[in-house]
Amino acid sequence: MKKIIGTETEFGIVLKGEGRTDAVTSSMFLVNSYPYSLSSAPLWDYENENPLLDARGFEADGERERPGAEYNKLLNKPLSNGGRYYVDGAHPEYSTPECSDPKELVLYEKAGERILELSVEFANRRKQGEGRFSVYKNNTDHKGNSYGYHENYLVDRSVSFEKLSSQLIPFLVTRQIFTGSGKVGSDVRSDFIPYQISQRADFFEVLIDLNTMVKRPIINTRDEPHADPKRFRRLHVIVGDANMSEITTYLKVGTMALVLTMIEEGREVSGVELDDAVRSIKDISRDLTVKEKVRLSRGVAWSAIEIQREYLSAAEAHFAQCADPITREILERWRKVLDQLEDDPRQLTREIDWVIKLDLIESYMQRHECGWKDSRVAMMDLQYHDVVSDKGLYYALERGNHVERFLTPEAILAAQAAPPEGTRAYFRGTCLKKFPKDVYAASWATVLFNTDNGVIKKVPLMDPFKGDKERVGPIIEKAKTVEELLSLLAG
């Protein structure tokens, strides 16, 4: 399988014990506390960024972000693993480098958790006063405010956006049964429910739109490919939860990668269009039995499992001849998780975040004879997502071997510094590492170098597949200076 994928995670941040604090200042302090930032501090190149272009063919009004050089450096930390660590609004954010497959993506997302953890540790050490930072990889403050987790998939431009949307909506609305991170209560006032499947479902109000901060849409139309716009589209999926479980993350991006490949290659899933997707996404999130049915446009009612099975069957047929081990593994896991959900979701206490968290909380309530409204339960919901290993409840489960995982700590450590080898992230990350003083700026689609005569030279990376180790590895290795590198690249 070769599918270019990257995720962006906005983290919740709190500085406890210092009275009133400002989230922007806290985020900036945290990001600048990461000990392995490049000391040369290259800029982030905003030149090619335009989040206001709409895939439906127009440009929205609004201001494009263009911070001055000093502020740019405070906000942005391009990483030698090819990713970006930065401040976005009032949150610290980590974008993985472009990865070649879903398994690699999970690795780089986990590396991001460790980057945040180290930042918290160093921030708490270097700050003055009694207060200390906590950082959460979740999506809600439980008071109606959400911060995002976005998946990005490189898609062939020849597939129409309308087709992508119509094919994806039923899939995205129903996949939460195995991708939800679980949430105690609701962000909708006057709606008392003890627990629901998804962190994010409460926040989606419209079907398709450009917004990400208000009136959030199930399908986001941002058309900012960070690549050659004639050949590529970057599908920006904003409807998912940030996960802690490696298996949940793997299933989330893995099934999505398969569905997108099918659509690109012309296979369609029909007969599953939802009558009211915005309502269904909330209804499905509230059904812990995973059995209730939602209405389809053609008049019948189907369960989320039944709708997912349509996509799974299409994928099994489409990839029947495909021997790629990751494709085979995702298909197998997808079928198994649907079978287990149908039989009894409680079988998934080692794999799927919303079940893991639910089971943990119920065990705790049983032991302490307390109920859903107990503030310790709300605290557990939050602390499940704490990125600090000795505080985060997910990590406690990991240590006790209560959850399934496939990554080793050594691999996660290496991925904090070294880029993936199969995409342009390799060029970006390796140049940042080898020529830290000579990189003037970087972005998804460019690396800009300072050269001897004071001229800044730009290397465009408009094809995310190129700039990989196979193509540029020997060149970067051979070049002793940036001038040599540029001349070898030109030759």
Added chain:
Amino acid sequence: MSKQVRKGDKKKDTDKKEDVASNPEVTEKGKKLKEDMDKLMDEIDDVLEENAEEFVKNYVQKGGE
């Protein structure tokens, strides 16, 4: 996790009781699961933020994205 403990319990209910009692492996496994679970719950009690009520109340974020 508790599910595993519950799974063990369920087994006891469905299997013949004397089988379980006479099978030291099963008893040992159940005991281990219970111990693991107790250990986990103790750990949570140790690490859970103090003053949970206040902490959760003060956890307010700006909407992002």
